[in-house]
Amino acid sequence: xxxxxxxxxAKNAKDVVLSGLKRLEYRGYDSAGICxxxxxxxxxxxxxxxxxxxxxxxxxxxxxxxxxxxHTRWATHGAPTQTNAHPHQSYSGRFTLVHNGIIENYQELxxxxxxxxxxxxxxxxxxxxHLIDAFSQKGYETEDAFRQVLNLLDGSYAIALIxxxxxxxxxxxxxxxxxxxxxxxNGENMVASDATAMIHVTNEFKELRDLEYVVFDRxxxxxxxxxxxxxxxETYTVDWDISSVETGQxxxxxxxxxxxxxTVMRNIISQYQDEDGQLNIGKELDGLSVPRRxxxxxxxxxxxxxxxxxSIIENIARIPTEVHIASEYMYANPIIEDDVLFIFISQxxxxxxxxxxxxxxxxxxxRTLTITNVQGSTLYREADYKLLTHAGPEIAVASTKxxxxxxxxxxxxxxxxxxxxxxxxxxxxxxxLRTISTAMEQLKDMKDKAKDIVDEYLTGVRxxxxxxxxxxxxxxxxxxxxxxxxxxxxxxGYAGGELKHGTIALIEDGTPVFxxxxxxxxxxxxxxxxxxxxxxxxNTCTIVAKGLDREGDAWVLPDVHPLLTPLxxxxxxxxxxxxxxxxxxxxxxxxxNLAKSVTVE
Ligand code: M6R
Numbered sequence: 111x112x113x114x115x116x117x118x119x120a121k122n123a124k125d126v127v128l129s130g131l132k133r134l135e136y137r138g139y140d141s142a143g144i145c146x147x148x149x150x151x152x153x154x155x156x157x158x159x160x161x162x163x164x165x166x167x168x169x170x171x172x173x174x175x176x177x178x179x180x181h182t183r184w185a186t187h188g189a190p191t192q193t194n195a196h197p198h199q200s201y202s203g204r205f206t207l208v209h210n211g212i213i214e215n216y217q218e219l220x221x222x223x224x225x226x227x228x229x230x231x232x233x234x235x236x237x238x239x240h241l242i243d244a245f246s247q248k249g250y251e252t253e254d255a256f257r258q259v260l261n262l263l264d265g266s267y268a269i270a271l272i273x274x275x276x277x278x279x280x281x282x283x284x285x286x287x288x289x290x291x292x293x294x295x296n297g298e299n300m301v302a303s304d305a306t307a308m309i310h311v312t313n314e315f316k317e318l319r320d321l322e323y324v325v326f327d328r329x330x331x332x333x334x335x336x337x338x339x340x341x342x343x344e345t346y347t348v349d350w351d352i353s354s355v356e357t358g359q360x361x362x363x364x365x366x367x368x369x370x371x372x373t374v375m376r377n378i379i380s381q382y383q384d385e386d387g388q389l390n391i392g393k394e395l396d397g398l399s400v401p402r403r404x405x406x407x408x409x410x411x412x413x414x415x416x417x418x419x420x421s422i423i424e425n426i427a428r429i430p431t432e433v434h435i436a437s438e439y440m441y442a443n444p445i446i447e448d449d450v451l452f453i454f455i456s457q458x459x460x461x462x463x464x465x466x467x468x469x470x471x472x473x474x475x476x477r478t479l480t481i482t483n484v485q486g487s488t489l490y491r492e493a494d495y496k497l498l499t500h501a502g503p504e505i506a507v508a509s510t511k512x513x514x515x516x517x518x519x520x521x522x523x524x525x526x527x528x529x530x531x532x533x534x535x536x537x538x539x540x541x542x543l544r545t546i547s548t549a550m551e552q553l554k555d556m557k558d559k560a561k562d563i564v565d566e567y568l569t570g571v572r573x574x575x576x577x578x579x580x581x582x583x584x585x586x587x588x589x590x591x592x593x594x595x596x597x598x599x600x601x602x603g604y605a606g607g608e609l610k611h612g613t614i615a616l617i618e619d620g621t622p623v624f625x626x627x628x629x630x631x632x633x634x635x636x637x638x639x640x641x642x643x644x645x646x647x648x649n650t651c652t653i654v655a656k657g658l659d660r661e662g663d664a665w666v667l668p669d670v671h672p673l674l675t676p677l678x679x680x681x682x683x684x685x686x687x688x689x690x691x692x693x694x695x696x697x698x699x700x701x702x703n704l705a706k707s708v709t710v711e
């Protein structure tokens with residue numbers, strides 16, 4: 111779970127690589143490093159900590175050179191130290207390499223091919239670069255040495271390599287870790303872990319698949335398989351621009367992304383509605399017959415979106431739907447009926463746990479659909495069908511706009527399944543999503559209310575609860591995840607009625623309990639649950655739909671379609687989490703121990 115960049119062109123490589131790495135920091139940020147080469151020198155700088163620490167280390171040193179590679183790390187093998195930071199150099203100093211992933215057979219390879227080479231770091235990565243050196247010393251040309259080594263590696267990797275003896279080329283390869291090629295016609299080419307890291311140079315990309323490598327110079331970029339055969343690959347354009355990967359007027363990506371949600375809703379409408387106002391999702395789903403059952407598989411926030419999706423699909427399309435945590439499903443030996451459609455929900459499209467299940471169920475012959483924000487990502491490529499969430503890049507580790515976009519796209523998918531079965535349609539989904547967008551506009555502007563709630567309920571507390579029932583339960587578990595991951599306050603999302611079966615023992619004087627109430631059928635029940643905790647000293651903060659509100663409620667939500675309430679009730683929870691993290695001086699966009707894209711199991 112690291113990020114890598116490789117650049118070759120006319121610009122200063124240090125600047126291009128560092129800006130790319132900053133956009134990849136979400137993938138890991140415990141150490142970072144760059145290598146920039148020019149005719150005379152191979153300049154390597156690496157430092158423990160975030161890219162800022164690396165920049166301070168470099169200081170005012172002018173590093174000339176238009177060829178460079180860089181790395182931002184989330185440690186797996188070896189502690190996050192300067193020595194373990196990438197790039198790593200081969201024993202002769204000829205080759206320099208960065209790597210994202212885990213080489214499972216590194217010890218065997220070391221013992222067999224380079225037993226006498228002394229490892230300087232504790233990383234698995236170092237072995238790759240020593241092996242390339244060893245093969246080159248056996249007489250292989252660099253590309254052949256690179257390919258020989260790629261054929262030996264077991265595990266996951268995205269690699270970029272520079273050869274000091276011929277700095278006119280960069281070599282890169284991938285297997286089970288993301289890597290994309292960025293191309294231009296102006297004498298600049300690149301590779302990076304994702305498109306955002308290259309958007310300052312180009313918005314034209316070529317996808318790289320597992321067990322492929324690429325060799326590029328300024329003007330040409332060639333993709334090959336591990337037998338050395340050239341692969342022709344179409345270029346595609348991403349309609350993101352530089353502003354979508356910068357904070358602009360905001361202090362943090364998270365707040366920017368919360369604020370972007372109304373626009374994302376409108377974007378989804380425009381992507382999936384045709385000129386006659388009809389749903390235009392069919393071309394992505396061409397050939398998909400209506401399944402008898404749906405299994406949604408995802409992790410974290412995407413799993414929470416899946417829970418909301420289940421209720422929407424079951425209510426609108428009347429198809430029984432199960433939702434599973436990917437890492438659990440993988441080892442559950444589940445009984446799967448015939449005619450199941452597996453839906454993988456993933457912002458990044460790279461989550462290893464979800465990919466594991468996708469591979470399993472594909473092998474078993476099941477149909478798969480991926481709902482993702484990242485075109486060309488692994489889950490996007492490997493599923494039979496795909497729907498994009500069109501949320502624009504989500505950079506903050508805490509997922510916000512991706513969650514609401516996933517739910518909106520599932521709502522449209524539910525309408526599609528309903529129409530395919532000729533069921534009666536009782537909901538104008540585009541109209542409802544427009545209403546949601548307007549409601550989100552109002553809510554996102556209520557930042558002062560969120561700050562006041564944080565001051566009143568969360569100042570100095572160590573733990574708190576979020577309660578709700580049905581759709582509100584699905585939202586409170588997302589609210590609790592958001593709060594804990596960025597503010598480090600212990601937060602539990604609980605089904606309101608379940609609290610009294612044990613967990614209520616934790617309620618003490620002043621324990622904050624956030625209560626979400628949007629369903630008139632069960633509003634009274636949730637109110638009773640709130641009273642139960644209040645009677646034990648809890649400090650309750652109620653977020654409630656208009657019409658169900660009472661005096662003293664903290665936040666009244668605009669009226670929206672009952673199936674879609676999570677799209678609005680989540681906004682106060684996102685804002686409360688943001689301001690709680692800010693109040694505590696936490697690093698909002700890059701919380702400790704986490705990475706945006708979890709590409710290890
Ligand atoms: O990229 P994915 O949606 O597959 O990521 C899954 C989870 O790691 C992710 O949703 C995570 O829980 C969020 N970043 C939390 O805010």
